[in-house]
Amino acid sequence: MQEEILTATNVTKRYANHTALKSVTLGVPKQSIYGLLGPNGAGKTTFIRIVNQILAMDEGTITWNGEKLSLDHIFRIGYLPEERGLYKKMKVGEQALYLSQLKGLSRSEANQRLKRWFERFDIMSWWNRKVEELSKGMQQKVQFVVTVIHEPELLIFDEPFSGFDPINVNILKEEILRLRGQGATIIFSTHNMASVEELCDHIALLNRSEKILEGRMADIKKTFRTNSYVIQYDGVKGSLRSILHPSYEVLEEVMEENLSTARIRLPQGTGPNDLIAHLLPHVTIHGFSELLPTMNEIFISKVNEYSALPR
Amino acid sequence: MNKIKLIIQREYLSRVKKRSFVVMTILGPILMAAMFVIPVYVSTRQGDVKKIAILDETGIFRDKFTDTKTILFTNATGPIATLKEQLSDSGYYAVLHIPKTEAVIPSSAIIYSNKQASVTVTGAIKNTMQKEVERLKLEASGVDPAVIDSAKTKIQLASFKIDEEGNEEKSYTEVSMVIGYVGGFLIYIFIFMYGSQVMRGVIEEKSNRIVEVILSSVKPFQLMMGKIVGIAMVGLTQFILWILLTAALVTTFTAMTGASLSEAGSAQMVMTENSRLVPSDAIPDEDEPGSDELQLVMEALHSINYGTILGFFLFFFIGGYLLYGALFAAIGAAVDNEADTQQFMLPITIPLILSIILIPYIINNPEGPLVFWASIIPITSPVAMMARIPFGVPYLDLILSVALLTLGFLLTTWIAGRIYRTGILMYGKKVTYRDLWKWVSYRG
Numbered sequence: 001m002q003e004e005i006l007t008a009t010n011v012t013k014r015y016a017n018h019t020a021l022k023s024v025t026l027g028v029p030k031q032s033i034y035g036l037l038g039p040n041g042a043g044k045t046t047f048i049r050i051v052n053q054i055l056a057m058d059e060g061t062i063t064w065n066g067e068k069l070s071l072d073h074i075f076r077i078g079y080l081p082e083e084r085g086l087y088k089k090m091k092v093g094e095q096a097l098y099l100s101q102l103k104g105l106s107r108s109e110a111n112q113r114l115k116r117w118f119e120r121f122d123i124m125s126w127w128n129r130k131v132e133e134l135s136k137g138m139q140q141k142v143q144f145v146v147t148v149i150h151e152p153e154l155l156i157f158d159e160p161f162s163g164f165d166p167i168n169v170n171i172l173k174e175e176i177l178r179l180r181g182q183g184a185t186i187i188f189s190t191h192n193m194a195s196v197e198e199l200c201d202h203i204a205l206l207n208r209s210e211k212i213l214e215g216r217m218a219d220i221k222k223t224f225r226t227n228s229y230v231i232q233y234d235g236v237k238g239s240l241r242s243i244l245h246p247s248y249e250v251l252e253e254v255m256e257e258n259l260s261t262a263r264i265r266l267p268q269g270t271g272p273n274d275l276i277a278h279l280l281p282h283v284t285i286h287g288f289s290e291l292l293p294t295m296n297e298i299f300i301s302k303v304n305e306y307s308a309l310p311r
Numbered sequence: 312m313n314k315i316k317l318i319i320q321r322e323y324l325s326r327v328k329k330r331s332f333v334v335m336t337i338l339g340p341i342l343m344a345a346m347f348v349i350p351v352y353v354s355t356r357q358g359d360v361k362k363i364a365i366l367d368e369t370g371i372f373r374d375k376f377t378d379t380k381t382i383l384f385t386n387a388t389g390p391i392a393t394l395k396e397q398l399s400d401s402g403y404y405a406v407l408h409i410p411k412t413e414a415v416i417p418s419s420a421i422i423y424s425n426k427q428a429s430v431t432v433t434g435a436i437k438n439t440m441q442k443e444v445e446r447l448k449l450e451a452s453g454v455d456p457a458v459i460d461s462a463k464t465k466i467q468l469a470s471f472k473i474d475e476e477g478n479e480e481k482s483y484t485e486v487s488m489v490i491g492y493v494g495g496f497l498i499y500i501f502i503f504m505y506g507s508q509v510m511r512g513v514i515e516e517k518s519n520r521i522v523e524v525i526l527s528s529v530k531p532f533q534l535m536m537g538k539i540v541g542i543a544m545v546g547l548t549q550f551i552l553w554i555l556l557t558a559a560l561v562t563t564f565t566a567m568t569g570a571s572l573s574e575a576g577s578a579q580m581v582m583t584e585n586s587r588l589v590p591s592d593a594i595p596d597e598d599e600p601g602s603d604e605l606q607l608v609m610e611a612l613h614s615i616n617y618g619t620i621l622g623f624f625l626f627f628f629i630g631g632y633l634l635y636g637a638l639f640a641a642i643g644a645a646v647d648n649e650a651d652t653q654q655f656m657l658p659i660t661i662p663l664i665l666s667i668i669l670i671p672y673i674i675n676n677p678e679g680p681l682v683f684w685a686s687i688i689p690i691t692s693p694v695a696m697m698a699r700i701p702f703g704v705p706y707l708d709l710i711l712s713v714a715l716l717t718l719g720f721l722l723t724t725w726i727a728g729r730i731y732r733t734g735i736l737m738y739g740k741k742v743t744y745r746d747l748w749k750w751v752s753y754r755g
Binding site: 049054080083 | 314317318321325515516519520521522523524525526528529531749753
């Protein structure tokens with residue numbers, strides 16, 4: 001098993017009227033990009049706030065590299081909350097210095113690091129301007145810089161891409177991958193399945209305060225695969241149905257510029273080679289790949305499955 | 312604790328650097344100095360000399376009117392009708408007509424002027440005539456003029472307080488009243504001004520959405536206390552600057568005009584003590600106008616134990632501010648914007664306004680039972696006790712009040728801390744009193 005930077009065991013959080021987390025157990029492997037997924041109100045933000053020690057849990061334990069999570073670890077976490085902003089009337093540089101010092105950096109250290117980051121992001125000329133004079137995109141850059149300024153081992157992003165323009169989303173993604181490359185672990189909480197697909201290697205799915213799925217994304221996709229394949233071939237649309245045995249289910253067939261694409265679900269006990277063997281005598285194959293479920297499909301099917309259960 | 316220091320520092324510097332702080336700091340003393348300086352200026356203003364023509368048909372008052380700094384008396388002749396007609400062109404402010412009457416000693420006169428004759432003028436005339444008539448009547452009944460002169464007496468009522476051990480202490484009611492009023496009022500203003508700054512600061516952090524960013528580094532309680540303490544220091548800074556600047560302004564003005572503040576004080580004191588509302592310099596035949604009052608006021612001013620009063624002022628200012636500041640912070644955390652604060656403001660404003668309404672009552676009767684309770688209960692004690700202190704408060708009351716206020720602000724800070732930590736992360740919810748109670752009573 002991969003070493004875990006953060007391990008939560010039976011974490012429970014109750015509010016007056018409802019339980020926000022019900023005995024949640026999960027482990028975040030070191031240097032992973034860990035997607036924390038789930039519909040609204042599933043408990044993602046509550047979990048993140050507990051890790052950041054903004055909220056206290058009622059039951060359970062969280063360990064950091066094997067030791068009990070304590071206030072000292074706060075300086076090793078960088079947190080970009082979903083509800084984020086800056087003091088509008090404060091100057092950018094001064095504010096960045098303040099937030100960096102709150103994260104435990106000395107003033108001179110913070111100053112040096114901020115100058116480096118500001119030059120990287122090309123916002124040095126805004127150092128002495130007030131935040132309210134900045135464009136939204138630039139504010140987001142500043143916000144990102146102060147999240148990572150203390151070079152945390154664990155970065156937590158809650159809905160990081162909401163409100164970012166596409167250019168900034170790209171910069172953010174590059175930076176996230178770069179930081180991971182330097183050894184950081186990243187927890188991602190989001191609804192945006194496309195970015196999960198693109199970035200995450202581990203995921204956990206929360207629904208109604210409970211964890212319903214966790215693991216490496218590749219493994220999860222494998223367990224959810226349906227023995228379906230995509231095939232591109234040279235031939236008339238619809239010809240596959242006449243060629244294949246009825247136990248092969250043709251899900252969809254489209255034709256574009258003389259090239260047809262079909263999605264086929266294979267009967268149990270058969271493999272891709274069987275399909276190819278069947279088709280070879282009849283059509284020219286241009287492409288062939290396994291059809292893995294998207295995270296979106298897994299998400300929806302899993303959540304629906306649990307929602308259908310009696311509470 | 313290093314982080315609390317950072318927060319205090321930010322809260323302090325960001326406010327002190329604001330233009331509005333600088334403006335208020337400069338404007339405040341100018342207004343305060345104006346309160347002292349304008350009366351002095353008005354009373355010492357030269358140039359506006361009023362000439363008054365006297366037509367004394369009795370001849371009794373000839374040469375009895377003595378000129379003052381602002382009034383010049385001239386004897387006039389001729390029929391009163393002509394004098395009246397020529398009044399506008401003659402340059403006289405007024406014509407005083409003392410008609411001949413049946414009585415040997417007249418007791419009435421008429422003053423004619425274009426404008427309503429000022430109190431200073433009528434007061435001076437009445438005073439002179441009254442004294443002269445009194446003297447004449449006494450002489451007529453055979454009293455020796457020397458006896459009359461020696462009979463002129465001015466009563467000074469000195470009051471002493473005797474405590475339980477029998478020690479006597481001279482007391483000065485008027486000065487105590489002024490200090491009590493000003494002290495209580497200042498505390499009221501400061502609690503409101505800086506308390507609502509705390510509230511606005513919390514709302515700003517919440518609506519800027521920066522609060523969760525900060526809470527990932529510090530505890531909610533640290534953020535709340537840092538803000539409260541930082542703003543308290545802004546208040547103290549402003550207060551000290553005001554005192555220094557006011558003193559500087561008054562000194563400068565005094566040096567420039569040669570008028571002294573204590574003279575102004577004595578002039579005002581005479582006005583309030585003297586039911587005739589005549590400024591001291593309108594009573595011409597006293598040798599050194601206001602000298603006795605001046606002495607009294609100076610004595611009274613020196614009798615006040617400024618160290619003690621300032622010490623208690625600081626305690627009640629800080630205690631009251633902490634008590635209410637925490638509640639203001641809790642309100643700020645419970646709402647999304649300033650418009651929603653109304654419903655929660657009432658329980659805070661009512662005790663404060665009540666205590667300010669009580670001030671006149673307290674300074675008139677510093678020992679009443681209502682006053683006792685108001686100066687003991689922490690929600691009203693900062694203002695009420697401050698108004699009471701200059702009159703001397705039993706040690707037991709003081710200790711009780713100080714202890715209860717200390718407990719009071721610890722309690723409100725605790726309650727506010729619990730409301731704050733929940734409310735600060737709550738968006739888009741219309742909070743009710745029931746919610747607040749739930750947040751306070753929620754365990755953990």
